[in-house]
Amino acid sequence: MGCEVYITGVxxxxxxxxxxxxxxxxxxxxxxEAMDEAGLTIEQIxxxxxxxGRVPSMGISPVGVGEVIEGFGIKASWRAGGGEITSQxxxxxxxxxxxxxxxARHVMCxxxxxxxxxxxxxDEYPPLPREELDGYxxxxxxxxxxxxxxxxxxxxxxxxxKYGLTREQLAQIALTDRKNALLNxxxxxxxxxxxxxxMSSRMISTPLCLFDCDRFTDASTVLIVSAQDALDEVSCxxxxxxxxxxxxxxxxxxxxxxxACYPTGRALWTQTDYRxxxxxxAQLYDGFSFITIAWLEALGFCDVGEGGRFIxxxxxxxxxxxxxxxTFGGQIGAGRLHGFGYVHEAAVQLRGKGxxxxxxxxxxxxxxxxxxxxxxxxxxxxxx
Amino acid sequence: xxxxxxxxxxxxMNRAFWTAGAQGELRIMHCGSCGxxxxxxxxxxxxxxxxxxxxxxxxxxGVVDTFTVNHQAWFPELAVPYVIARVALDAxxxxxxTTNIINCSPEEVAIGDRVRVTFEQHGDIxxxxxEKVS
Numbered sequence: 001m002g003c004e005v006y007i008t009g010v011x012x013x014x015x016x017x018x019x020x021x022x023x024x025x026x027x028x029x030x031x032x033e034a035m036d037e038a039g040l041t042i043e044q045i046x047x048x049x050x051x052x053g054r055v056p057s058m059g060i061s062p063v064g065v066g067e068v069i070e071g072f073g074i075k076a077s078w079r080a081g082g083g084e085i086t087s088q089x090x091x092x093x094x095x096x097x098x099x100x101x102x103x104a105r106h107v108m109c110x111x112x113x114x115x116x117x118x119x120x121x122x123d124e125y126p127p128l129p130r131e132e133l134d135g136y137x138x139x140x141x142x143x144x145x146x147x148x149x150x151x152x153x154x155x156x157x158x159x160x161x162k163y164g165l166t167r168e169q170l171a172q173i174a175l176t177d178r179k180n181a182l183l184n185x186x187x188x189x190x191x192x193x194x195x196x197x198x199m200s201s202r203m204i205s206t207p208l209c210l211f212d213c214d215r216f217t218d219a220s221t222v223l224i225v226s227a228q229d230a231l232d233e234v235s236c237x238x239x240x241x242x243x244x245x246x247x248x249x250x251x252x253x254x255x256x257x258x259x260a261c262y263p264t265g266r267a268l269w270t271q272t273d274y275r276x277x278x279x280x281x282a283q284l285y286d287g288f289s290f291i292t293i294a295w296l297e298a299l300g301f302c303d304v305g306e307g308g309r310f311i312x313x314x315x316x317x318x319x320x321x322x323x324x325x326x327t328f329g330g331q332i333g334a335g336r337l338h339g340f341g342y343v344h345e346a347a348v349q350l351r352g353k354g355x356x357x358x359x360x361x362x363x364x365x366x367x368x369x370x371x372x373x374x375x376x377x378x379x380x381x382x383x384x
Numbered sequence: 385x386x387x388x389x390x391x392x393x394x395x396x397m398n399r400a401f402w403t404a405g406a407q408g409e410l411r412i413m414h415c416g417s418c419g420x421x422x423x424x425x426x427x428x429x430x431x432x433x434x435x436x437x438x439x440x441x442x443x444x445x446g447v448v449d450t451f452t453v454n455h456q457a458w459f460p461e462l463a464v465p466y467v468i469a470r471v472a473l474d475a476x477x478x479x480x481x482t483t484n485i486i487n488c489s490p491e492e493v494a495i496g497d498r499v500r501v502t503f504e505q506h507g508d509i510x511x512x513x514x515e516k517v518s
Contacts, residue, residue, distance in 0.1 A: 144459055145468045
């Protein structure tokens, strides 16, 4: 084992829809907040990491590593950005590995999304091609299976038939998210949601209804990953990356029987002496609600197939429950921050900075995840 | 010819899959060395790394592995609701095709349903779709 690696400063820009502020400046807003928290200056940032790299179409990822290094004058001894890693949080794992190997001391990991603005401004952010489909989309889009909503929905259908998952159980993800979002001043959706509203909302792709889906968001999130021997430069409480796992058994949305979160979740516990029962709060991907249930099973909080019953009624995953879940509102409530929001919130909670949404009992261990299938990453985070 | 839908760009690797419907065949890349079926098609077998692979016609029957009824109009030319399904092919173990189940109402589709292929022509492209076996 080399040195330990820590999440130090975390930051977030304004979170909204159809923001006018340039996405590079949103990224700067998030970076400034992260550096302020850590007591670091731009001269001390010596690495940059992102996912999925620059993808201007539809504002999916308008800012890449190149724009950040150019834009902010960062002298980076290490950099990486790309989509072919183990999901959004693969960018954090890559940074942690680089720091552990001594390539950098403070890596700025970022994810800037601009999808609401991008879709509203197609001249600047053109849509993905509709014709002459290539790559993996050719196997899906001809069938009108154009969204991950369709791909994830099929896993949810199977859970309902095979294990008895109900819509009322599934609803607890969205209800919990939206309840927590009310306590997060930066959440995108700050309106209560009732079970009746959920049950009567329109279907997107059965069994996923409108409220099971996150919404296109404009925002940037920055997480600074720092080396143990650089912590004397840092003024905030460091959060140790106690374990990480990312797994792609197949790089396909429709061939594997199980989403990649299942092997990933199991692999996480082979990297650490912590056990699921040590986790004080879980921040688990919820781009579509069913994904969170899959992660709960994958990480061993309950048996495979028991996820629906585990969250039944919502008490267990509430802010004052035994496993407070997605305390910032998840992506369904807080906005589609695309994976980075979960680590941001884990750091906030482990530092006791959650304000109205603070998990009680001085939480010390959190799990955060992103993706589900075919890309998945899980991080175990601890305050020593 | 049916109404339009988003279509693939043909290349040497995917051509057999997307055009063999002209002969009424469903062709899946098959390994001549180990017998494994590889989908999506690729020039090497992912099971044994043999390059002795070629598209093979398989019986177009299978089982609905799972499905969803899509209600969101992603594409104006595709009328909603429609069924998106993963079909596990009888004769190509391990291969599932994302497809549509047609010629029945969405309420009639269930996991485990027996289905068979049918083709929808768009020029050179014959899109494999599936319908329930009654």
